[in-house]
Amino acid sequence: MKITFPHMGTAYIPFRALIQGVGYHAVVPPRCTQKTLALGTRHAPESACLPLKINIGNYLEAQQQGAEGILMAGGIGPCRFGFYGTVQKEILQDIGIALEMLIIEPPQQGWSAFINQLSYLTRKVTKGEIAQTLALTWAKFTACDRLEKESLKTRAYEATLGDTSRVLHHSLELVDQASSLQMVRQAVRTGLTSFKAVAKDLDREVLTVGVVGEIYTLLEPFANFYLEERLGELGVIVQRQVWFSEWILHHIVLSAFKKRRNGNLLRLAKPYLTHFVGGHGLETVAHTAAMAKTGADGIIHILPFTCMPEIVAQSILPEVSRDYQIPVLTLVVDEHSAEAGIHTRLEAFVDLLHNHKRAFQKASKGVETFGKKEMYPIA
Amino acid sequence: MPDQESLCLGIDVGSVSTNLVLIDDHHNIVYKKYLRTQGQPIPVVQEGLASIEKTYPKMKIQAVGTTGSGRQLAGAIVGADVVKNEITAHAVAACCFQPDVQTVIEIGGQDSKIIILREGVVTDFAMNTVCAAGTGSFLDQQAARLGIPIEDFGEIALRSQNTVRIAGRCTVFAESDMIHKQQVGHSMADILAGLCGAMVRNYMNNVGKGKQIRPPVLFQGGVAANLGMRKALEEELNCPVVVPPAFDVMGALGAALIAKEQVEYSNQLTRFRGFGVSERSFQVDTFICSHCANHCEIVNISIEQELVARWGARCGRWNVKEKNSKYPHSDSAS
Known part of the structure; x- marks a missing residue:
């Protein structure tokens, strides 16, 4: 089964690793554009908040690329995010889009449901593979954040507009392609070195x-x-x-x-x-x-x-x-x-x-x- | 005569009007021109430059600043030394007129803003986000509907004896409420005064919400010409509201002041292209970059086939390298 998920910054990198690690084909939705938002706005309730609309747009664009299922997080507490998965599922049903939706509720909701959902998702792979996948996913999460943090410092000083963003995109790509913890570490090292090499104007206030x-x-x-x-x-x-x-x-x-x-x-x-x-x-x-x-x-x-x-x-x-x-x-x-x-x-x-x-x-x-x-x- | 003197030029290209201002060394306005933009910023700026040249054929321009929603375009056309956002420009102009100002209320054609200053430093600001009720365009439209010239709007409103209350949350509802009040038989003056009150309430809820409004309060922007709006503001704020003499060109004045500072400070020659700009032909063409999924709309500005500016890209791919500037179109203060 081909599984997709909503975009959220660089999170598509670890999400891709997670889905592939548990034995599915990951469909990363095309980057969010005005088209994504227009698609989402057409089908979402007007008063829903912006993320829900962009999510829907992501699903529809991913479906065009062959996605069959969606991995989504649930939630508890007063924020409407907790209902996103369920509402989105209904919206997709209403417009006749056949996408299976797996909503992972956080463990605070009850451990048994959490474990059931996880074991459903990971039923194709062994315990050892799950552990490896979690380690790689986590490494990618922290790697992306590390690189982004560095880019935020570098960009303020860059002498040529756009240099930092180019380095960032390139090193994120390396993290995305990495298939082992060592490769992730290497990608981060390469990225940090390239950030250092960006021409800077240190006199800038x-x-x-x-x-x-x-x-x-x-x-x-x-x-x-x-x-x-x-x-x-x-x-x-x-x-x-x-x-x-x-x-x-x-x-x-x-x-x-x-x-x-x-x-x-x-x-x-x-x-x-x-x-x-x-x-x-x-x-x-x-x-x-x-x-x-x-x-x-x-x-x-x-x-x-x-x-x-x-x-x-x-x-x-x-x-x-x-x-x-x-x-x-x-x-x-x-x-x-x-x-x-x-x-x-x-x-x-x-x-x-x-x-x-x-x-x-x-x-x-x-x-x-x-x-x-x-x-x-x-x- | 300022003919031989060197003056600084400020241009404010807004949604409704385009204003040009010339200031001398003592920050006095020696010339001002208020033109309707009418959706054609390039010819309007050219027209403004041509009329300046006609008035002062021998004058030298020391610095040029642009502001307003069309600031980038205007800046590229004339060769501006500074391209500044309108909030900063209005604040600078307000401080120049009244150094101890603490609140600036600016209501223009399609936007309204509030700027809070303390001891000459901007500490907070807000612009209308979700609603353009209470801005010049709406008042224009209502004056036209009622068949009165917009210039007389304020004076008629001042004649009101019993102001009626008009719903001001939304301009569409405000309009239907006004029609209702007309049909019930209220006088024009009472209805116009009521409309001013509704617009001020809307402004306070939308833009002024949570802001610490303290006197002296300056009221600027095109709508400040409307005496009815000024009176309604005074009643709402419970303090005098000052309308500076150059209220309608404060943005352009601010841009000129900032450009003057910048050129004097950096000791550089102005990048002004000269008044000849008004006779040259400009081409604007756009295309959609298909390099990534962002699909940025790129705008090219050229003078007689020579590319002078380009913007619209989220990445640096399409940047035009400029000779005199380290950060092309950078808007930061330093």
Whole structure:
């Protein structure tokens, strides 16, 4: 059987390894484009959030490439994501698309169901092969995140626009092709070396911006209008606060064993929000405070339109922003968002941060900063 | 006479209007031109340049900045030293007019924004996202429907004795509510004043939500000409709202100020292509890159077959190398 799955940033790389490792043919959907979104929007309920629409588009495009089944994650808690799999299954049935859907519910829902679903998925292979596959999948998750993290630092300094993205795509391809742990490690090493070799302009005045918010819109560049690349080009080191590998570690592995997840971080959210609100709402508040403490210049908060957990966070962030003196820009995206509008806001926010930083440094030192003439004494 | 002087030019290409401003060394506006864009940014910019040349044939341009939604295109045509987003441009212009400004309300043809400043530094801003209610285009449309010139809109609204309440969540519903109020027999003045109130409420809910609005408040953009909107804002905010004399060209003024700073700071010569631009022919062609699944729409701008700018690509594949700039079209402040 040929199995597909929804896109979410670079996660197609480990997903492909996982599906192939348990004895199926993996169909990676074509990269998300306007066509994907248009397909999804046509069939999804209007008020559903953006990720659901893009997912549906992914399935339909994958089906055209021969996919017969879908692997999807379930979920618990107040976020609508928990219903995605079931709703998507019904939508596909309604429009007469025959795709079998396997939804893996997290183990918090009950271990027996979790194990049943996993053993159904892995029924073709031996226990040893399962262990190998999990190890390779996990290695690919962390490898992709490692490479992306490095690209976010490099891009802010690149001397020629686009160099960093080229290196990133090339090294991700190597990770995708790797068939052993050693090859994955080698791909990461090659990638890191190439990032070092990218021609850099180290005199550039760069900013550090933390990016927080809803996980899908953070991870899928199509959903966030290539936010990280655009910021990098504007000379911003992006510190994304949510990573797929960390999410798996905290939300599936640790939380399944009732271990405290990132307690120190969440303590920072305490004065503003004392309990879990679904999705990453609580983390968004905590990360904003944590980033401010580490001296980031600003925060960009991104969420899909109608995302409940992040709306809760959005209403709290102005207070965090005031307390920690850190500028916050909230971007809400859906199928009606226009790229130009998002970019205008990003550019204006970067200007704001530059001026903010200068004013702050001037105030703290009481002298003119950087030993050169102020660019915008009037702003 | 500014004939021999060197002046800085700011161009704001917006959805509805294209504004050109010339400023002297003391940041005074010596010339301003307000043109309707009418969906044709290139000829309009050329027309604006031609009329400047006619007024000041011997003048030298020291720096050029562009802003507004058509900033990239305008920047490529004239050879701008700075291509700046409209939020920063409006903030810079507002600070120049009133250095202690804390809130800037800008309502243009199709967008509205709020900019919060403290001690001359922008600390927060917002732009309308989901709704264009309360912007110039809608007021234009309603004035036309009621058969009154848009210039008289505000004055008529000020004559209102008993303002009626009009639903302002959505412009379509606002319109049907207005028609209803007309049919019930309310006066034109009361209805227009009610419409202003509804537009301001919509603005406060959409754009001003959660922002710390403190005086001095500046009101700029084309809609600031509307006295009714100004009064409605004052009533809503409970503080005086100042409309700067150059309210309709503040974006262009900001672009000129930023360009002046940039050229003086970097000690470079301007990249302005000269007024001859108004007579040259520009070609704009687009194609869809099929190199990857992104299918980017690439735009080529050329002057007499020579490629001068290109954009639209998500990757660096189609970048045009520019001689004078390290980061082509970079919009960051440094």
